[in-house]
Amino acid sequence: GRDLLSIADLSATEIKSLLGLAANLKSGSIELRCPRKVLGLLFQKASTRTRVSFSAAMYQLGGQVIDLNASVTQISRGEPTIDTARVLDRYLDVLAIRTFEQTELAKFAQYADIPVINALTDLEHPCQILADLLTIQENFDDLAGLTLTYLGDGNNVAHSLMLGCALVGMNVIVATPIGYQPDESVTQQAKAIAGDRSQVLVTQDAEAAVAKAQVLYTDVWASMGQEDSADARIPLFQAYQINSHLIKQADPNAIVLHCLPAHRGEEITEEVIEGSQSRIWDQAENRLHAQKALLAALLGGV
């Protein structure tokens, strides 16, 4: 099947088409149905937005959802991935997986003959970025030429943002402390995608990074599984907090995004989350519309 393991599995044209479809589904100008199709959610980590938005999207398309997690499957007792994948694809039409390692996700995709969707790994979060681009498109006429500045930990969300922004012709600046930069291989891939159409820059200078930005974006400083190092990170990351001072350095029309969950007072202040430039709640809502478009496209919705 056609998989979505990385946002870069999609072409620029496909991303634009999915965003258009998502906008039309959101406005109600079109309706799509995937009757009798079954989505499996195989989640090995906690999730609020991804789990619920995928479920609601599938129900709204007229399909069904089976909510799986490792503890209720034989995965928890050591059944190999290659066997699990070859069994689940006999029951399901599409499978969204949240797991620790991209290599584990890739193995599922290799052995399952149905579309496999990355619902978050250590490397990427492509579904999040579809919702982010939809939110940016709602606020600005054209994505190409806009500048998004990501501040904080160069993590899975940062990786997918770099690739996704490069694909749609946006400039992307990632400002992180030393030692927390995005993977060099992802940076190089994003630069290759951007070519001479747009800029991909990794820097330590948060204030300079936001100077021309229309979109400011952040995520938690310590992801799931990194809680042990969370306290040590706070002083290192302080200069990368999105607060009212930093926002003033950006484009006056800049919007603020956060994929959530947020740690108020760490990567972002309460004032900014609840302020007039925040589009965080629209962004969370757009997970539903973007993934509905994705499911309909993968399942041949009519």
Ligand code: CP
């Ligand atoms: N943004 C996001 O993926 O949220 P969840 O972890 O709640 O799914």
